[in-house]
Amino acid sequence: MPLSLIAEQLLNGLQLGLMLFLLAAGLTLVFGIMDMINLAHGSLYMIGAYIAAAVIEASGSFLLGIASAIAGTALVGAALEMTLLRRLYRRSHLSQVLATFAVILIANEIVRMIWGSQPILLSMPPALSGPAELLGFRYPAYRLVVIGVGLAMALFLWLLVTRTRAGMWVRAGASDREMAEVMGVDTRTLFTLVFAIGAALAAVAGALLGPLLAVQVGMGENILILAFVVISIGGIGSIRGALVGSLLVGLLDTAGRAFLPFLFRAMFPSMIAAEAGPAVASVLIYVLMAAVLYFRPSGLFPARG
Amino acid sequence: MTAPALRVTGLQKRFGGVLAVDDVSLDLAEGELHAVIGPNGAGKTTLIHLLSGALKPGAGTIVLDGRDITGFAMHRRVRLGVARSYQITSLFPNFTVRENLALALQGAGRPDDRDRALAELEAVGLGARADQLAGALAHGERRQLELGLALATGARILLLDEPMAGLGPEEAARILSLLEALKRRRTILLVEHDMEAVFRLADRISTLVYGRVIASGAPDEIRRHPEVRRAYLGEEGPA
Amino acid sequence: MRDTLHIPLRPWPMLGVVAALALLPLAALALGQPFYVVFATRVLIYALIATSLNLLIGYGGMVSFGHAAFVGAGAYTVALLMPAGIVSAWLLWPASLIAGAFFAFLIGAPSLRTRGVSFIMITLAFAQMAYYLVLSLRALGSDDGLTLSTRPSLGFVDLNRDAAFYYVALAILLGALAAGRVLLNAPLGRALQGIRDNETRMEAIGFATYRLKLLVFVIAGAAAGLGGGLLASLNGLVGPNLLHWTESGLLMIMVILGGAGRLLGGALGAAVLLSAEEAIAEHTIHWPLGIGVVLLAVVLFAPDGLIGGLSGLARRWRANP
Numbered sequence: 001m002p003l004s005l006i007a008e009q010l011l012n013g014l015q016l017g018l019m020l021f022l023l024a025a026g027l028t029l030v031f032g033i034m035d036m037i038n039l040a041h042g043s044l045y046m047i048g049a050y051i052a053a054a055v056i057e058a059s060g061s062f063l064l065g066i067a068s069a070i071a072g073t074a075l076v077g078a079a080l081e082m083t084l085l086r087r088l089y090r091r092s093h094l095s096q097v098l099a100t101f102a103v104i105l106i107a108n109e110i111v112r113m114i115w116g117s118q119p120i121l122l123s124m125p126p127a128l129s130g131p132a133e134l135l136g137f138r139y140p141a142y143r144l145v146v147i148g149v150g151l152a153m154a155l156f157l158w159l160l161v162t163r164t165r166a167g168m169w170v171r172a173g174a175s176d177r178e179m180a181e182v183m184g185v186d187t188r189t190l191f192t193l194v195f196a197i198g199a200a201l202a203a204v205a206g207a208l209l210g211p212l213l214a215v216q217v218g219m220g221e222n223i224l225i226l227a228f229v230v231i232s233i234g235g236i237g238s239i240r241g242a243l244v245g246s247l248l249v250g251l252l253d254t255a256g257r258a259f260l261p262f263l264f265r266a267m268f269p270s271m272i273a274a275e276a277g278p279a280v281a282s283v284l285i286y287v288l289m290a291a292v293l294y295f296r297p298s299g300l301f302p303a304r305g
Numbered sequence: 306m307t308a309p310a311l312r313v314t315g316l317q318k319r320f321g322g323v324l325a326v327d328d329v330s331l332d333l334a335e336g337e338l339h340a341v342i343g344p345n346g347a348g349k350t351t352l353i354h355l356l357s358g359a360l361k362p363g364a365g366t367i368v369l370d371g372r373d374i375t376g377f378a379m380h381r382r383v384r385l386g387v388a389r390s391y392q393i394t395s396l397f398p399n400f401t402v403r404e405n406l407a408l409a410l411q412g413a414g415r416p417d418d419r420d421r422a423l424a425e426l427e428a429v430g431l432g433a434r435a436d437q438l439a440g441a442l443a444h445g446e447r448r449q450l451e452l453g454l455a456l457a458t459g460a461r462i463l464l465l466d467e468p469m470a471g472l473g474p475e476e477a478a479r480i481l482s483l484l485e486a487l488k489r490r491r492t493i494l495l496v497e498h499d500m501e502a503v504f505r506l507a508d509r510i511s512t513l514v515y516g517r518v519i520a521s522g523a524p525d526e527i528r529r530h531p532e533v534r535r536a537y538l539g540e541e542g543p544a
Numbered sequence: 545m546r547d548t549l550h551i552p553l554r555p556w557p558m559l560g561v562v563a564a565l566a567l568l569p570l571a572a573l574a575l576g577q578p579f580y581v582v583f584a585t586r587v588l589i590y591a592l593i594a595t596s597l598n599l600l601i602g603y604g605g606m607v608s609f610g611h612a613a614f615v616g617a618g619a620y621t622v623a624l625l626m627p628a629g630i631v632s633a634w635l636l637w638p639a640s641l642i643a644g645a646f647f648a649f650l651i652g653a654p655s656l657r658t659r660g661v662s663f664i665m666i667t668l669a670f671a672q673m674a675y676y677l678v679l680s681l682r683a684l685g686s687d688d689g690l691t692l693s694t695r696p697s698l699g700f701v702d703l704n705r706d707a708a709f710y711y712v713a714l715a716i717l718l719g720a721l722a723a724g725r726v727l728l729n730a731p732l733g734r735a736l737q738g739i740r741d742n743e744t745r746m747e748a749i750g751f752a753t754y755r756l757k758l759l760v761f762v763i764a765g766a767a768a769g770l771g772g773g774l775l776a777s778l779n780g781l782v783g784p785n786l787l788h789w790t791e792s793g794l795l796m797i798m799v800i801l802g803g804a805g806r807l808l809g810g811a812l813g814a815a816v817l818l819s820a821e822e823a824i825a826e827h828t829i830h831w832p833l834g835i836g837v838v839l840l841a842v843v844l845f846a847p848d849g850l851i852g853g854l855s856g857l858a859r860r861w862r863a864n865p
Contacts, residue, residue: 037661087844093664094607098800099843101793105836113830225672225789228665236661279680286673290654293666297657357748383750395745397738401548408738411731412750438548458749 004137009258010251015143017250018150022205023223024230024242025157026198032237032303034089034191039100040080041202041227042220043107048073048203049210049219050111053122062125069203077199081192089191108217117217122210146208153204154243161239166193226253229285233292235299244300249285256281308371310335310492311356311387311462316365318351318516325351327516329365333462338484338493340503342527343513344536349496350392352513353464356494357389358382369462383413388460392467392496394447398440402431402450405439409457422457429453430479445476452483462492469499481505504528512536549734551725551807565714569707581706582778587818588713589774592720594798594810596767601796602804603728604760605740607664610651610671611795614644614765616678616787618772623690623782633696633703637773644769645762647674652761656754659743668789675787689783696777709778716774717811720767725807727763736760797839803851812850 027041048069056065084103088096124142132141161167181187205223213219230249234241261277268276292300309332318326326348333339341349354360356367358379367375374382382388397405406425410417426432429449434442439450452468468484469477481502487493488506497503503510504524511521512533520530527533572580593615600606618640625636651670658666678684695703703709727733738746739753747753776782785791794817802813820838824831846853 031661035661037664084840091843091847093660094601094796094800094804095843095847097607097609097664098793098796098839101796102836102839102843105832105839109830109833109836221789225669229669232658232662232665232669275680275682279677282676282680283673286669289666289669293654293657297662299662359744359748378752379747380750380752383748388750389748391745391748395742395748397741397745399548399741400738404548404734408734408746409749411735412746414750417731454745454749 005258007135007137008139009255011139011143011147012258013251013254014247015147015150015250016254017247018147018154019205019209020223020226020230020250021150021154021243021246022201023227024234024246025239026194026201027227028231028234028237028239028242029194030198031231033194036085036089037093037096037100038085039097039221039224040085040103040107041198042222042224043104044073044077044199044220045202045206045223046111046217046220047076047107048199048206049122049215050115050120050206051203052207052210053120053215056123057121062123065122066204066207069207070200073203073206074196074200077202078192078196081195085195086188086191104221112217115217119214119216122207122215124211142211146212149204149208153201157201157239158243166190226285229289231299232289233299235302237303238299238301241299241301241303248288252288253281253285256284260284309333310337310370311494312366312368313356314366314368316352316355316367317363318348318355318360319363325516326355326362329513329516329518331511331518331521333492333494334508335492336489337508338488338495338506340495340497340507340510341513342497342500342503342510346515347513348516349513350466351516353389353466353494353496356464357387380412383458383460386460387462387464388413388455388458389464390451390455390466390468392470394451396439396447396450396454398438400439401436402426402439402442403435405450406453406457409454410459413458413460415457415459425453425457428456429483445472445479448472448476448480449483452480456487460491462494463487464494464496466496467498468495469497469502477502549729549737551728553725562718566711569710573707578706581710583818583822585706585710585713585778586775587815588710588717589771589778590795590798590814590818591811592713592717592774593768593771594795594802594814595717595720595724595807596764596771596810597795598799598802598804598806598810599724599728599760599767600764601799602806602809603733603740604736604757605743606656606757606761607796608655608667608761608764609664609789609792609796610667610669610674611764611768612787612789612791613651613671613674614648614768615772615775615791616674616782616784617643617647617765618769618774619776619782619786620678620684620690620772621769622696622773622776623692624684626692626694626696627690631694631697633698633777636696636777637770640773640776641766641770644772645766647769648762648765649758652758652765656757656761668792671787671792672789675784675789678787679784685783687784689781689785692776692780695780703777713774713778716770720770721807721811728807732756732760797835799849800847801839801842801849803849803853806849806851809849809851816850 023041023045027038030036030038051072052065052069055068056062084099088099128142128145130141131138132144134144226249230242230245233248234245260281264277311333314330316326316329317324329352331339341352343349351360355362358377362375366373369385369387374385397408400408403422403426407417407422410421415421423435426435429452431446431449431453434446442450448468455463455465469480472480477499484506495506507524509522510524510527512519512527514536519532519536520527568584569581572578597608597611600608621640621643622636625639630636651667655663655666655670679686684690695709697703698712701708701712703712735746735751735756739757743753772786798813798817799810801816802811803809821831821835824834842849848856
């Protein structure tokens with residue numbers, strides 16, 4: 001197995017992991033601070049991708065597309081929080097699940113009414129559509145940029161949460177909301193802000209992954225469930241857990257899909273291997289989740305003590 | 306000397322950087338009422354969490370009648386005769402008072418007939434409230450039911466976490482007489498802030514400060530103990 | 545003595561409803577609308593499945609977002625056994641029940657170690673895993689699923705006749721509801737609701753809550769599996785979409801629509817949702833939008849569902865006639 005193939009898959013895994021982190025970070029904070037399960041986060045990711053696609057189509061500028069996606073989705077996120085989600089904080093988890101599920105249904109239909117059911121095109125910036133030379137092997141330049149942006153955002157988030165006042169409030173809120181309120185933190189504005197930032201991150205992920213995956217109604221839910229796996233592994237409310245979980249999931253899923261069929265074919269008779277390899281690869285991350293939960297039901301880095 | 310009903314040795318619990326319970330050892334003799342006092346944050350509730358099985362200790366052992374129950378789940382300890390009550394009332398608000406107690410009987414594996422549930426009700430002074438929803442009770446009555454749930458399990462060792470918390474003088478007196486009636490018939494570990502109650506009820510007192518037992522002995526000894534006085538006079542005004 | 549937990553038996557209204565349901569196929573056939581017999585049978589089966597989920601959500605406080613996985617387990621069991629030569633419903637349907645129970649055990653055992661938001665996410669993730677697994681296995685038909693050439697045989701009744709299947713499904717549903725009532729009125733049912741209301745305290749008074757939750761989870765999974773087997777038998781067709789998480793979502797909508805924690809909540813919700821879907825889908829392909837809006841309205845303004853709302857109205861009317 002050529003080294004360059006392994007390296008390529010590892011980089012792909014890193015890329016998926018970092019994009020997952022953008023989604024998981026926003027989600028885990030909402031779960032941790034507001035104790036609210038939010039299914040509509042995937043819809044924000046989808047909206048980000050669609051806005052980016054539309055603006056790029058109209059203007060030809062990828063940067064403008066991303067910027068619009070961020071601004072637009074953050075606005076939608078904040079509006080959603082202020083009108084609907086705010087009322088759900090004190091409601092039962094069942095109510096939260098169903099209300100945000102309703103948002104998914106509505107958002108999907110609205111998108112379908114505007115753009116139809118078929119996937120639409122989100123074109124890569126032409127300058128990045130070729131391969132880049134990396135330590136002796138070639139890797140798509142665009143994916144490299146995605147990794148770069150992902151790392152930058154991870155660093156930015158880490159600094160934001162650990163070094164700033166606002167970040168401290170967020171962490172305080174994640175571990176004990178009532179205490180934070182008693183200490184004078186304006187939780188209402190804080191929550192709207194956390195939501196808007198989460199939405200912006202989701203939009204970045206949506207816009208960046210758009211050229212690589214299909215921009216289509218329902219794209220949000222698939223990645224949302226991956227984000228849930230990440231958060232279950234990493235621990236609710238923990239940014240660090242979200243990062244570790246995302247990288248684990250991204251790498252395991254990508255490497256598993258790439259290498260497991262190969263491994264199976266090498267070890268087992270071909271009939272079974274052809275089927276079993278991809279099948280097992282597709283459930284690897286869930287097995288990982290089950291294993292982590294068996295030893296640590298609260299995840300690897302639970303925010304609450 | 307007969308073996309203690311409950312023997313705790315070297316119990317330790319750490320939360321992140323904080324040592325909430327630090328090398329705590331104590332004994333509960335059969336029929337004894339052993340009070341645990343200490344300033345807020347001393348680790349008293351954590352101690353009860355550890356003894357009841359809600360938390361696992363980092364180190365130390367808990368031995369019940371010679372049997373090591375340190376790793377046992379909470380419900381198993383109840384079945385073996387160790388039950389607790391909560392400082393912050395924890396009931397079933399949508400069930401009636403009688404149904405609350407019936408659940409406790411059921412959980413402990415005791416026969417769940419109507420008469421027995423009513424008897425438990427009477428024992429805690431809630432006879433008149435049998436058919437009221439637990440959520441509709443007054444605060445004092447909720448504390449009575451809170452105690453009643455622990456009693457109804459039939460456990461011979463009770464871990465009571467501030468049963469008189471937040472009660473006015475009349476309601477507190479009611480709980481106090483309840484506890485006095487329980488003395489000798491059950492073995493009780495009582496965490497309380499109400500010093501009058503503590504000194505009236507306790508056979509022995511242990512004082513917990515910052516997770517450590519700084520003094521343990523008869524009530525008179527504790528009353529005179531210099532470190533205990535320092536701990537309390539340092540925190541509040543003269544006792 | 546007041547009993548807030550006991551589910552009463554009201555014979556007359558019950559007989560009325562059962563009589564109406566028994567006459568439904570005859571009415572449909574008389575009106576020249578035989579399609580509605582099959583449709584009504586589907587509603588009955590989903591009533592069974594939604595009731596099993598209601599047991600978990602409404603009575604047990606376990607918001608399981610992966611219930612469709614157990615439906616799928618039962619459905620695929622029938623779809624795999626029939627071509628293998630087993631055509632008797634007396635074997636197929638119990639097999640689908642066992643399949644549902646088995647997968648409920650597999651998924652429930654790790655999931656029930658968590659609570660709250662974690663539990664919801666994890667059941668969702670496991671169910672999605674089942675979906676992807678089914679999708680990727682060619683033996684299960686992958687994307688296209690599996691088809692059956694005939695309905696199972698029940699011996700004395702020919703299930704290929706729609707009206708006969710309808711009555712069999714009705715009997716099964718009524719049996720399940722009766723069994724559910726017995727379970728909920730029994731000590732297990734009380735313990736379950738105690739766990740829903742205050743799980744920590746239940747442990748503190750001696751209940752082995754994890755074991756009890758798992759037991760109920762498996763029972764609910766078994767019933768869902770049976771429902772899946774019935775669906776496969778009715779439609780002659782199973783596909784991976786049966787396990788998609790949106791199916792689980794629809795089941796949850798049925799529960800909250802009808803009334804979580806009410807014996808008939810699941811059944812009523814299934815009837816209303818499927819009927820509404822049928823009515824709206826004829827007019828627009830964007831009917832999920834309507835479902836979404838209605839769902840939002842229910843969650844925000846009528847969280848007790850139809851039964852809760854109706855009984856609230858009845859109570860007020862009785863107080864001020």
